[in-house]
Amino acid sequence: MRKKDFPMQAVSLIVGLMVVYLWGATVHADQLVTTEFQVTTTPNPFFESLPSIEEDATGGYVVYTQFEQIPTGFGPANILMQRIDDSGIIGSPILIASDEVLDEELPDADGDFIVYTAFEEPTVGGLSGRIKLHQISTGETTILRELATLREARIHGNYVVWVxxxxxxxxxxxxxxxxxxxGLGPTTISGSHVASSPEIGSRFVVWEEFDASVDPQHIQHNIRAYDLVTGLDFDVAVDPNASERFPCTSGPWIVWQAHDLDQEGTPQNRKIEILNVDTGERRTIHNILQLEEFISFVPTIDKDIITWESNVTGNYEIYLYRISTRETFQVTNRSNDQRLNNVFGNQVVYLEISTDNWDVFTTTFSFVPDAQPDIEVAPPSLNFGNVELFSSQSAIVTIQNVVPDADLTVSDFALSSGGTGDFTLTTVPATPLVIPANGSADVEVTFTPSSEGAAADSLDITSDDPDESLVSVAISGTGIVTEVPPEEQIANILEFIDTAVSEGTLAGSGNGNSAENRLNALINMIEAAGDLIEQGQIVEACDQLASAYKKTDGLPKPPDFVEGESAAELATRIQDLRTDLGCE
Structure with a gap:
C-alpha cells in the first residue's frame, strides 16, 4: 500500500511530458463521490514531495518531504507530518526530521512509525546515509542502518525493508x-540481480530487479516477491518481452506497471497488471498504447483499491480501480499535474505540480450506486369481483418509476394466458415504453366472463429495473348470472333484437318482404309470450317461447325467421328464459 519514490531529478524530468494514448472506458455500476482538500500551502521557494498517507491511534496523517530550491538545484529536505481527517487538515504540520546538513527524504509510514533515509550529502540525490525510524507517540528516532549506499526504506508492521x-x-x-x-541485523532477501523499488505489505515484500550484464542496451526489469510467512522468494512477473516495474502489494495482491518492449528495448504498450498470489488470478486493469519512453503510471494498492496516475486528459490525474467490482474511476480533474499518489483506506494523497510550486493534496472517496430505475405497480393485484356473464368491467393498472434521476424502460406487457381467457388488455402503451423519473403509465385490463365461476390470469410487466425485471399483477374475477324477472327478460330480449338489427348483426331471413315479415312475426311471438307471463299463463308462454326458439336455433327445420351473427345469442337468451320459467 506504499507509493513509489522517485528522486527529485526524475520528477523534474517527468513533469511536463505529454503523451497520446488509447484507453478503453469502463462501465460503472457505482458513482465515485470525492472530497478534495489541500494539505500543504508552503510558498516558493519551498516545495513538498513524496507524500504518504497512514493512520495511528490518534487518527489519520500525511507524511511528506519539504525542500528548498536553491540556485544549484534543491537543498536538503526535511520530513513533516500533517494530521488530517476525511474533510481537511487538523492543526499545523509537525516537523519529524530536520537537519541543516542531512538530506532527509523518502518517508514511509505505518501506524505509530515513520521511516526515512537521511542522506549525508546536502543536496537531493545523494546515496550515502542512514535509515531512520521515528516513533510518533514518543518522538524518539532510532538509526536502523548506516552505510555508504542505502535508500528507499519502507515499513509495514514490525518489518522495515530498504535498498x-x-x-x-x-x-x-x-x-x-x-x-x-x-544484536540481530537485517537479512538480504533479494537474489544476485540488481534490486530496487521495494514495497512491503502484510504478506509480501516486492521489488523490481534487472541484470545489466545480459544486455546493457536492453534493460528488462522483472518483479519478484518474498513471502514473510514462509521466508521464500518467488517470481511475480518475468516476461522477457516486457519491462515490469514499480510493484506494490496489499494482502494477497501484487500490482505493477509493465511496458512491452520492441526489439531495441523501447517501451511500447504500457499496462498496469495485478496478481492474486493465493488464487493465481492475473488481470490487466489498465492498458495504454503509446510510444513515449519516460512515462510512469506508479500504481499503489490498499486492500480492494488500486490508484495510479495517467495523462489521459492531457495532464496527469489520479485514477482508481476497485478489484472486487472491476470498476475504474477518475479521482481528480485539475489543470495541473497530479503525481506520486499513495492510497490508504478511503483516501488517496498525491502531489500537485505547478510551474512555481509543488503542494500535497488529499482526496477522500466513497462509492454510491449509480441511479437505477425502480418500478412500482399499483394495485399489486386486481380483483374484479362478481361480473355478470357476457358483460364487461375494466380497471387500470398504473406503472410508476419512483426514482428521481433515472429512466425506466418497459419492454413488454403480456397476460400469462396469452389473452385466450376472459381477461383482455384493452389499452396498452407501445413498447419499448420509457417512463421518466417520477413518471407513470397506465394499462387498462377488461374482464368479460364467458362462464359462471372464478377466473384468473396475471399481467406480466417486463422492465429494466435491476431488482424487479418482471412484475406480475394477479388478476381475478367471478362470472355470475343474476336472477332477472321473466318480464324483465322479455324486455331485454326485445331490446337486444332492436340493438342487433340497428347494428346490422341481426335481420329477418328470406327474400323481399318475407324477411321483414318473419322478423316482425318473431317479435310478435316474444311479445305474446310476455303477455302470457303477465297473465300467469306460464305453460302457454313456454309453448310460445318454444316456437320462437325453433325460429332462431339455426336448424334447417323449421326454417329460422332471423339470421346474422347475433342470432345464436338471441336463441340462447330465449332458451335461458324458458329455463328460468321451468318450461319442459
Missing part, C-alpha cells in the same frame, strides 16, 4: 524492528 549496496549489486534488506537491541 542497500553499490549500484551494480543493489539488494533488498529486511529488518524486524521487534529485534532491535538484540
Amino acid at each position: 542497500e549496496g553499490p549500484a551494480d549489486s543493489l539488494a533488498i534488506q529486511l529488518l524486524d524492528i521487534s529485534t532491535l537491541g538484540t
Whole structure:
C-alpha cells in the first residue's frame, strides 16, 4: 500500500511530458463521490514531495518531504507530518526530521512509525546515509542502518525493508524492528540481480530487479516477491518481452506497471497488471498504447483499491480501480499535474505540480450506486369481483418509476394466458415504453366472463429495473348470472333484437318482404309470450317461447325467421328464459 519514490531529478524530468494514448472506458455500476482538500500551502521557494498517507491511534496523517530550491538545484529536505481527517487538515504540520546538513527524504509510514533515509550529502540525490525510524507517540528516532549506499526504506508492521549496496549489486534488506537491541541485523532477501523499488505489505515484500550484464542496451526489469510467512522468494512477473516495474502489494495482491518492449528495448504498450498470489488470478486493469519512453503510471494498492496516475486528459490525474467490482474511476480533474499518489483506506494523497510550486493534496472517496430505475405497480393485484356473464368491467393498472434521476424502460406487457381467457388488455402503451423519473403509465385490463365461476390470469410487466425485471399483477374475477324477472327478460330480449338489427348483426331471413315479415312475426311471438307471463299463463308462454326458439336455433327445420351473427345469442337468451320459467 506504499507509493513509489522517485528522486527529485526524475520528477523534474517527468513533469511536463505529454503523451497520446488509447484507453478503453469502463462501465460503472457505482458513482465515485470525492472530497478534495489541500494539505500543504508552503510558498516558493519551498516545495513538498513524496507524500504518504497512514493512520495511528490518534487518527489519520500525511507524511511528506519539504525542500528548498536553491540556485544549484534543491537543498536538503526535511520530513513533516500533517494530521488530517476525511474533510481537511487538523492543526499545523509537525516537523519529524530536520537537519541543516542531512538530506532527509523518502518517508514511509505505518501506524505509530515513520521511516526515512537521511542522506549525508546536502543536496537531493545523494546515496550515502542512514535509515531512520521515528516513533510518533514518543518522538524518539532510532538509526536502523548506516552505510555508504542505502535508500528507499519502507515499513509495514514490525518489518522495515530498504535498498542497500553499490549500484551494480543493489539488494533488498529486511529488518524486524521487534529485534532491535538484540544484536540481530537485517537479512538480504533479494537474489544476485540488481534490486530496487521495494514495497512491503502484510504478506509480501516486492521489488523490481534487472541484470545489466545480459544486455546493457536492453534493460528488462522483472518483479519478484518474498513471502514473510514462509521466508521464500518467488517470481511475480518475468516476461522477457516486457519491462515490469514499480510493484506494490496489499494482502494477497501484487500490482505493477509493465511496458512491452520492441526489439531495441523501447517501451511500447504500457499496462498496469495485478496478481492474486493465493488464487493465481492475473488481470490487466489498465492498458495504454503509446510510444513515449519516460512515462510512469506508479500504481499503489490498499486492500480492494488500486490508484495510479495517467495523462489521459492531457495532464496527469489520479485514477482508481476497485478489484472486487472491476470498476475504474477518475479521482481528480485539475489543470495541473497530479503525481506520486499513495492510497490508504478511503483516501488517496498525491502531489500537485505547478510551474512555481509543488503542494500535497488529499482526496477522500466513497462509492454510491449509480441511479437505477425502480418500478412500482399499483394495485399489486386486481380483483374484479362478481361480473355478470357476457358483460364487461375494466380497471387500470398504473406503472410508476419512483426514482428521481433515472429512466425506466418497459419492454413488454403480456397476460400469462396469452389473452385466450376472459381477461383482455384493452389499452396498452407501445413498447419499448420509457417512463421518466417520477413518471407513470397506465394499462387498462377488461374482464368479460364467458362462464359462471372464478377466473384468473396475471399481467406480466417486463422492465429494466435491476431488482424487479418482471412484475406480475394477479388478476381475478367471478362470472355470475343474476336472477332477472321473466318480464324483465322479455324486455331485454326485445331490446337486444332492436340493438342487433340497428347494428346490422341481426335481420329477418328470406327474400323481399318475407324477411321483414318473419322478423316482425318473431317479435310478435316474444311479445305474446310476455303477455302470457303477465297473465300467469306460464305453460302457454313456454309453448310460445318454444316456437320462437325453433325460429332462431339455426336448424334447417323449421326454417329460422332471423339470421346474422347475433342470432345464436338471441336463441340462447330465449332458451335461458324458458329455463328460468321451468318450461319442459
